[in-house]
Amino acid sequence: MGETGDDAVQHVRDAVITGLRGGGTGLAAIESVCRACVDLLPVDGASVSVMTGVASRESLYASDLTASRIEALQFSLGEGPCFQAFDTQRPVFTPDVRATGAAAWPVFAAEIVTEPVGAVFAFPLVSGAISIGALDMYRRAPGWLSRDQVAVALRVVDIATLVLLGLRLGEVQGAWTDLPLSHAQVHQATGMLIAEFAIPAEQALARLRGYAFAIGRLVDDVADDLVSRRLAPVALGPP
Amino acid sequence: METSESARESQLLTAFVRMADTLVDDYDIVELVHQLVAYCVSLLNADAAGLVLSDQRGGLQVLASSTEETRLLELFQVQTNQGPCLDCVTTGEPVFAPDLAAETARWPRFVPRALDQGFASVHAIPLRLRRETIGALNLFGARPGRLRAQDTDLARALADTATIGIMQERAIHRGEVLTEQLQNALNNRVTIEQAKGVLAHAGQVDMDAAFQALRVYGRGNNARLSDVARQIVTRALDPRVILGAGKQPMS
Structure with a gap:
């Protein structure tokens, strides 16, 4: 991984934790995670939704109108990359939505053509059997993420998972630890x-x-x- | 005791036939890799073995180890920052440390801990997929010693089998890439850790016994290890059902 990406992600992580410890809301933290996606990766927007099943879902934050449209469309249709990521617990990379989206999500692909969306990358927010939601990123132009960019994306997704898990701490204000989810x-x-x-x-x-x-x-x-x-x-x- | 060559050949044959059978079936990657590290112990005379995967964030995660005791898992964990596995994954080349005691300068944090656990030699074989290194097979010996050339070849073949297993676990769908497979394999491992905790506490057994009970149940019911683990963690399956299937009291 490139050192630049490494430092930048660490910076995002530190900023998020400092914000939360200082009394900032989980929503503000999610907002900065989505902003970090746009700043650090070749994507134009990002969104985070909380899901406990296809029937129970809530869009927490979308960085722009298109990201919010992508979420809304999936939620109303009940299909799309973010549902697939959540259901399969795997990242879903769709580097060219127009070319390949129809095979997996025919209705979603048909509707999304009116939006300026070339690529969608959806990541499940999971820790083992705990599934809490998904993070979607979109890019206007089609194209893959490079290996280093995938590494940055995964680490940003880890932060989003950390924040969402922390939201469950509820009233325990300031109970934000640098959780080592890898152990x-x-x-x-x-x-x-x-x-x-x-x-x-x-x-x-x-x-x-x-x-x-x-x-x-x-x-x-x-x-x-x-x-x-x-x-x-x-x-x-x-x- | 040296096994005779023909006995060894027959063991090898059995091992690869079993793994090939697994690969054409609907298998569980953690289970397959667990089987594979068990073969490392029996076929390569290793005292312990484990398989780590690149987490694609610059770190390593354990996917399977020959015993599920925490002390061995910790030896893999420490290698996230330093050790033969990390060097192996970084360079894509095998790393041999036939005499660990002589390698303190190379890995000042890893060596004392490995020696402490009673290991005297360590070898790491890369899991390679075309130009990428996705992980490493780690062999531990209680005595100093080199890996014989034929054992190195065998270790490579086992590592390749693991790579194939990881990549083929699901039918390759449209857009299915390395990242999706690796992340899912690693998350399944997390689910299994969570399930081990449930079983260990519910049955007052140690982590290794909890894992064995999980495997025995999965096999007996023709269910994938990670599916059973998920059911345990989400409380869809009563731990007592599993523990009854393979109960071993805590030592």
């Missing part, structure tokens, strides 16, 4: 909390983060304690 123990500890409290995975993860924040420790360290059974999951229950 196996965090996922294992999440599973242990699911078993202990019979709660959905995202709540279990939120509880882990909230607890770590409340006692001033790193999420990683609390997860380690749970997995090595130095800490009983029941300790993370409501007081």
Whole structure:
């Protein structure tokens, strides 16, 4: 990966976390994530939507009118790249919507021709079995993302996932930790909390983060304690 | 003890026939790769083995390891920043460290931890797809020692099988590219970690036993590992059903 892209993404991440810690809203954070897509990648707009299923979805933010049209169209038709990304839990790259979109989403492709959209890249916002939504990017001209650009996109998507997962923390103001979602123990500890409290995975993860924040420790360290059974999951229950 | 050549050939044949059978079926990538690292242990006389994938963000993630114990997983985790796997993925070339104790200067953070876990040699074989390196196969030995030339060839063949498995997991759809496959494989691994946590706590078993129970259930019910894991995490499937299928008390 190019150093420039690396630094820039780190900068976005830092800015988002600083904003949230300073009392900024999750929505403002999502807005800056979408702006970062446009700044760092050869795309013209980005949007984020929260989904819990095809029936339950909400557009959180769209960076411009076209991005918002792409979302609205998919939501009203019930098909399109962002639904596919969410359903399959895989990124969906459509470098030339006009040429290839019809095969996958005939109605969406037919409608989108009136919009200035050449390419759509849709990313699921997931962490294991936790699926919270999707991030869509569009570009006026058709074309692929390069390997370095994909790396930047994936890291920006990680930030969006982090922010959306954090929204579930709700009232725990300032409970924004630099969550290391790549560590196996965090996922294992999440599973242990699911078993202990019979709660959905995202709540279990939120509880882990909230607890770590409340006692001033790193999420990683609390997860380690749970997995090595130095800490009983029941300790993370409501007081 | 040295296995005789003909016994070894027959083991090899069985391994590749099984993997080929898997590849034409509707298989689960984590399960396939797990099978593959088990072969690394049995066929290459490794004491532990694992497979890491590039996360396409400049880091590495574990897809499978021969034991699911946290201490081994941590050895892969530390290699996200430094170690033979990272060097292997960065250069696209195999990395051999027959005597780890002599490599402290090369990997000051990785070597002490690996020695600490009782390993004395490490080898990393790249998973290559045309000009890209998508990951590495990591072999650990409890004693210092080189990989014999024929074992290196075999390790490469196993690495290639993993690459094919990762790329072919789903029928190649329109626009389906490397990123989609890799990201999905890695996310499935996360789901499996979450499911291991559910099972470990529900059944008071260790992480390795939890994983084994998951596999036993998947095989017995002809279900994909990551599908079973997802059902466990979303509470669509009762952990007791799985634990009953392959219960091993915590040691």
